[in-house]
Amino acid sequence: EDKVVQSPLSLVVHEGDTVTLNCSYEVTNFRSLLWYKQEKKAPTFLFMLTSSGIEKKSGRLSSILDKKELFSILNITATQTGDSAVYLCAVGTAGNKLTFGGGTRVLVKP
């Protein structure tokens, strides 16, 4: 059975801090790894990673994939209160199926 594990489960930081979220996976027929942000509503897409070692960046967010060690990290620098959310990692496999991790709940305090 495909498995995606995220850590930590939750964390609390102050504005300006940097956070690093982890996602490890064990799946069959890996195609892509995706990060989503969920704030009490629909998950919104952040990144898709398919190749090892290539960093994707979008503003203060960045992510990288290690296909040998089967994990990805999502970094958020200079955090703001608007970054408070649940961050979901999902792995896409052949057959167009997404397997999600349990999420990391981030709370950024002013």
Place this chain on the structure above:
Amino acid sequence: NAGVMQNPRHLVRRRGQEARLRCSPMKGHSHVYWYRQLPEEGLKFMVYLQKENIIDESGMPKERFSAEFPKEGPSILRIQQVVRGDSAAYFCASSTGTYISEAFFGQGTRLTVV
């Protein structure tokens, strides 16, 4: 995200009743995915459908749950004889079907069974 429409947003059912959740995909999308999210948990895959076909239902409970995506109209997730454990948020996503990364999620239906 606004393009995938789910209704109702909130649904309350008594134990034993039926729940019908609807999902209208984004224009031009012919692939629909249903996910369930229990409180404090991640999204769990339920079923993947194309128009008039169920492609992968490996995440669907064997009993009481069914899904369809007819040629015309929205995709329907149907839960018969609901129980308290069915209380969850049900999200639908749609895509063109090429790669899952093109999937966009709806706002979800929060089902509460009382």
